[in-house]
Amino acid sequence: MTDLSRRRWAGLVFISVAVSLIIVDSTIVNVAIPAIVDDLGISSTEVQWVQEAYTLVFAALLLVFGSIADRVGRKRMLLIGVVIFAASSILAALSTSGGLLIAARFVQGVGGAMILPTTLSLINATFRGRERGIAFAVWGSTIGGMAAVGPLLGGWLTTAFSWHWAFGINIPLGILIFVGVMLTVAESRGTDTRRTDGVGAALSVITMAALVFGLIEGRNYGWWTTDGSIELAGVTWPWELSPVPIALAVAVLGVAAFIAWGLQRRRRGRSTLLSFDLFRIPSFRNGNIAATIVSLGEFGVILALPLWLQFVLGFDALQTGLVLLALAIGSFFASGVAGAASGKVAPVWVVRAGLIAEIIGIGGLGFVITPDVNWVLLLPFLFVYGLGVGLATAQLTGVVLADVPVAEGGQASGTQSTARQVGAALGIAVLGTILFTSTSAALTASLDDQGVPAAQRDQVVSSVVDSAGGAIAGLRQNPDTARIADAAAQAFSDGTRYATWAAAGFLMVGLxxxxxLGSGGAGRAQGRAAETGEDASASPAPAGLSGPTVKE
Known part of the structure; x- marks a missing residue:
């Protein structure tokens, strides 16, 4: 093996670790959220925004930075993203309020959006043929491994030290990645010199921000009329009409404007963030709808489970990580199953089998969620759910892109990644709203049945919901409120159950x-691979990768 070859494979290691930085951060934060609630006293809405802020920015900027990286240099963009991600992790680790933490998560989303598309671009530009397939397999396996390590690492750091280290761990990882990429990865650029669609990017950000704001804040501000006095950024809302329907209307108008603007640019021969012509292909159009819905169901429920495990069952962060490890093990195991089925079973059937497993796992989990459940009963359902996630996500991209012309594979791949991120953002917003709204309704009804005075009832409901369940432990410690604590634990379990069933419902729609989508994707993919001389197992190039140039 030549020095150049060794350098390329060493570079792949650091590129894969860069993606792991994003995955580890997401899984660690999920486990650390209850400790953050206890320490900072953030509300349930802020809990959603701690999760949502990152995903929202990440989804909105993914295509933008992928396109810019093709022009300014992918290695350069990756390094900038790592620096931003590590610097914002310092801000997150030092946060003393929910507002500062949410702001740090917004900035982390910017860094993450720079990292992910450039890692794919660099692999595509560096490797060819069979080597490219091996490189993407290494890249994907690293993600699977980190998904398993993340909850354990987050639980250990949070329990042994504090939640601050859940973000602080990103700093040494960032330094390692920066130095490694500098020494081993070659710079590369694309050949498309057309200007990035700045207006389209702005419209996509506005649309996503308005949509997610409306879904998250509806239960606080009122879905149509205001529910009491409202302050936004220190300014009192002057109208009886809630800002929520206004935000949702802005989202609808934003979508229409984004499409109209993109079609106009396409007619003028200019670049667009999305290739609208691709949506005329049924498998691509419906596949992206499926990917969005599947991501909505998969990622949204991850918000509820760590909160329920710690605030209702009384687990610490490390114990929560150990329980959720069953999900990650199932997902990791699925990679072997998918590999064994490769070439024998059409990819679309692997996807469907995965979705069925997800529905069984997450739906069954809803049936066993109670305030006094034995945690062992959770493990088989989490494993089956994780197995389904691994099967579905491993093959869905190839199925969606089966009928896409080879020359347009890059932009199609970027579009499909964005669809997944949009689904993840909506999942946290929608299922989070279901969790807290149903918890509030169930607890209100239970306290009414106990004859609790209205003023005390409203205070208890507000404290439990606003603390995302964190107030339950305090209610348990006081003998006078023990019955109320039991009602709160039951209500939060009900809310978690409804969120899991809603996720199962979304997955059924995705199925x-x-x-x-048909079942011939594998054959068509292999046929095109034979025509182009590429490895069929290699993922299509991300946006703007046709004809890349590599600089040593």
């Missing part, structure tokens, strides 16, 4: 959306 139905795969009906139009």
């Amino acid at each position: 139905a959306a795969t009906a139009s």
Whole structure:
């Protein structure tokens, strides 16, 4: 093996670790959220925004930075992203309020959006043929491994030290990645010199921000009229009409403006963030709908489970990480199953089998969620759910892109990644709203049945919901409120159950959306691979990767 070859493979290691930085951060934060609630006293809405701020910015900027990286240099963009991610992790680790933590998460989203598309671009530009397939397999396996390590690492750091280290761990990792990429990764650029669609990028950010704001804040501000006095950024809301329907209207108008603007640019021969012509392909159009819905169901429920495990069952962060490890093990195990089925079973059937497993796992989990459940009963359902996630996500991209022309594979791949991120953002917003709204309704009804005075009832409900369940422990410690604590634990369990069933419902819709994808994707992919001389197992190039140039 030559020095150049060794350098390329060493570079792949650091590129994969860069992606792991994003995955580890997400899984660590999920486990650390209850400790953050206890320490900072953040509300349930802020809990959603701690999760949502990162995903929202990440989804909105993914295509933008992928396109810019093709022009300014992918290695350069990756390094900038790592620096931003590590610097914002310092801000997150030192946060003393929910507002500062949410702001740090917004900045982390910017760094993450720079990292992910450039890692794919660099792999695509550096490797060819069979080597590219091996490189993408290494890249994907690293993500799977880190998904398993993340909850354990987060639980250990939070329990043994504090939640601050859940973010602080990103700093040494960032330094390692920066030095490694500098020494081993070659710079590369694309050949498309057209200017990035700045207006389209702005419209996508506005649309996503308005949509997620409306979904998260509806239960606080009122879905149509204001629910009491409202302050936004220190300014009192002057109208009876809630800002929520206004935000949702802005989202609808934003979508329409984004499409109209993109079609106009396409007619003028200019670049667009999304290739609208691709949506004329049924498998691509319906596949992206399926990917969005599947991501909505998969990622949204991750918000509820760590909160329920710690605030209702009384687990610490490390114990929570150990329980959730069953999900990660199932997902990691699925990679072997998918590999064994490769070439024998059409990818779309692997996707469907994965979705069915997800529905069984997450739906069954809802049936066993109670305030006094034995945690052992959770493990088989989490494993099956994780197995389904691994099967579905491993093959869905290839199925969606099966009918896409080879020359347009890059932009199609970027579009499909964005669809997944949009689904993840909506999942946290929608299922988080279901969790807290149903918890509030169930607890209100239970306290009414106990004859609790209205003023005390409203105070208890507000404290439990606003603390995302964190107030339950305090209620348990006081003998006078022990019955109220039991009612709160039951209500929060009910809310978690409804969130899991809603996730299962979304996954069923996603399964139905795969009906139009057909089953011939594997054959078509292999045929095109033979024509182009590429490895069929290699992922399509991300946006703007046709004809890359590599600089040593």
